[in-house]
Amino acid sequence: MKIIELAQIQELLSSVDLFSAIEAGFVSYSAGKAVIPPVGELLFQNPPGDVHIKYGYLLNDRYYVIKIASGFYENPTLNLPSSNGLMLLFDQKTGTPLATLLDEGYLTDVRTAVAGAIAAKYLAPKHIHRIGIVGTGIQARLQLQYLAKVIDCREAIVWGRNLDKAKQFQQTITGKFNIAVAQTIQELTSTCNLIVTTTPSTTPLVYADYVQPGTHITAVGADTPHKQELDSIIFAKADCVVADSVSQCMERGDIAHAIAQKLIMPESLTELGDVISGKAPGRTLDEQITVADLTGVAIQDIQIAKVLYEAACRKKMAASNMYQ
């Protein structure tokens, strides 16, 4: 079994085409060509933490993947990051373990950012005048980094609950973007036509009143039943609501709240893979409002693990022959 460590993963990431892999994954998932059981969950009280096990495979593929991702929110008091985790890749025909990607949770961040960029690529209006980033963490940074690969706009504005953190975030975004700091979330909402929300908020941050016609919003922060970043009225106002996984979004994330409030019907949801494949229309007019709710699907983990493993095999970069 190959052991691929974080430094090697980061090096490999620059050489692989994550967009093609993850887009293909979403298309297969929406076409019913993936087997993705319900997420396994392990909860801890003292200290508080949660572990999610996402796993599955593409039919007629070479692999199956099991991802373990943890969040222990008091870790920063120990000078440890909250998130950790790893991905395991196995041979679909024999069960043989092929690789452990010791990514420390980083690939979850990356595949989430890539999905955000994919949503923008397929759903954003043609001309984006300003990108609004809600949140100031690693996901906020990665969303901008991957959006830059598919969107020409280099004007951005960031809002965070903590103004100092927003200013720090502004400092870290060097070069590519001309980035402002929003004093209020309304300033961001009313001046951007591509908005990405990346927070663990449990109360709405972005309100429908301020969302302009011709805006696309991607919400990636809410991945549990309790989290919520978008005012549910946004969904009623939207012309097209896209879920990474319809079944998963009916149980967790922003769409789940809008459905519970009967502001949208499950039948009106479109799945991202169907937009990518062209099976579903997505945005049809520039003045429409579109919303993508991304709760994170194992198909993304499968695809990112797979391309990295194959890249490592090509480059023979795995840690040591001892484990091959």
Place this chain on the structure above:
Amino acid sequence: MKIIELAQIQELLSSVDLFSAIEAGFVSYSAGKAVIPPVGELLFQNPPGDVHIKYGYLLNDRYYVIKIASGFYENPTLNLPSSNGLMLLFDQKTGTPLATLLDEGYLTDVRTAVAGAIAAKYLAPKHIHRIGIVGTGIQARLQLQYLAKVIDCREAIVWGRNLDKAKQFQQTITGKFNIAVAQTIQELTSTCNLIVTTTPSTTPLVYADYVQPGTHITAVGADTPHKQELDSIIFAKADCVVADSVSQCMERGDIAHAIAQKLIMPESLTELGDVISGKAPGRTLDEQITVADLTGVAIQDIQIAKVLYEAACRKKMAASNMYQ
């Protein structure tokens, strides 16, 4: 993270007290001190295979454990064993990955055999005149190996569906046991007062008519809803029916069949951990018939992974400092 390979695991096994660890695990589990979510399952059609993810933790312990075990039943045609798998050990306070035990499924075999020996230790009659082993695979061999640590009797008889394989099995049991080959399962059932069934059968093998008073039976083979090794009437005839996990045995294994046929009531079941702790009586008279149905509980995986990891830390035997 420590990577502990099979050869090292096998070396470490001789230096650890698996009985104490797994008995303590069962006691804690039955006392409600373990968090064990439902088993995750991934099924494959072409070629047929199944993967089980068992995971959980003991409250106030240092670790949580995730075990991945696969069975791909056409592997022998590729000169590969059907079973494979690994165990992952994490820090319960931070989510930090601590160790990967690349046991290739061996620890699942071992912890199953240890549980069988524990069941015999607590439930078998005082004097055992002959041990009957149903099945001729690795689990049959390991059951004898671990029974020898808790039972004085060295007379044994083996039965297998394939007589040649039973004879081969007889050859592999050297030294410790005087082992015969049964021509019929009835010969085994009627001459033994400790019987262990270790097959993947989906139809009953051991019938109630032949079970003698004063016999203990441990069934370890049936771990899915469809598998069955014991005639359900045995459960009606038994004085004491013990499950490794009452909740799990109500859904899978031999007990599930007996409950479905209303031959026993769920309320009459005793959990192994309660027998070990003395909270439940188990066998009270030598002439009683007792049955233990072991479907395999994550608590066994947690405990075996834990003692091996701690032994590896003591012996500094992990593969390479590179991964620590």
